[in-house]
Amino acid sequence: MAGGTARAMWERYEPVHDLVYFAPEARRTADALGMRGFWMGYFALRAAPLGAVSPPVVASSFYVFHPARVARALPDAWGHAAPRDVLAARWEAMDAAMTRLFGPDVVGSAELAEAADLAWEAAAAADMPGRVLAAANQALERPERPTVRLWQALTTLREHRGDGHVAVLVGLGVGPVEAMVLKAAAGESDGPFLRETRKWEPEDWAAAEAALRERGFVREDGSLTRAGVAARAFIETRTDEAAERPWTALGAERTARLAGLLEPLARTVEDAGLLPPGNPVGLTRQRFAGR
Known part of the structure; x- marks a missing residue:
């Protein structure tokens, strides 16, 4: 796969995982649980596998959010709802969202069940030392419904990749705001959107830009220097390398099969317009157009 197996698979499973953030079923579910506003629902739905953890644990593992957010x-x-109830509710929401988007024929097909089983096998083979969010998701029971099994497996794989990404950033001394500045400078996300939704002050963003200028990574206009392009490429390459274990375990042939099964699902999510422009996960229309 061009660009590496881990990256190619991420581009295919990330849109399906992202339903938990952008599908209306997720918001309705959070509201029904008593969550007040989008962000309480977001943190509850994503952090539930960790149990009733405290804010510092979530801020640390999610990395880019201001602790106050x-x-x-x-x-x-x-x-409002215990983690076990939130977990059950998010699975119901994802089943409903996938059924609506993909249609009952697709979600009831042998192909979707095959994708769910392949993804579950890959997720079960993922290496977990040092990967708290991924490990918490991997430890969940195997869902019976193929829709939920597929979504949960892809979520484990997504958090596995994310945990590895955070480890790379920490190792390079790239802090939470600096990581977002680099992402925006690379054209993968909208800077103001990242700063505002992650609840950082303009002063925090300016300080991160100044720190990256001092390292020679960004120019005065906020664009990446040659050194910044190289640093960003290194971060992404190391992230990809750290995310390869599940696909090595699954094997090239079955990984390619899963990629083919996920491709139409990812395109359906993209075509539905659920992922906002400048979205924080870094999925761009160019990525989809290039496939």
């Missing part, structure tokens, strides 16, 4: 949602969310 997390503290506005947690631990209050656990007073």
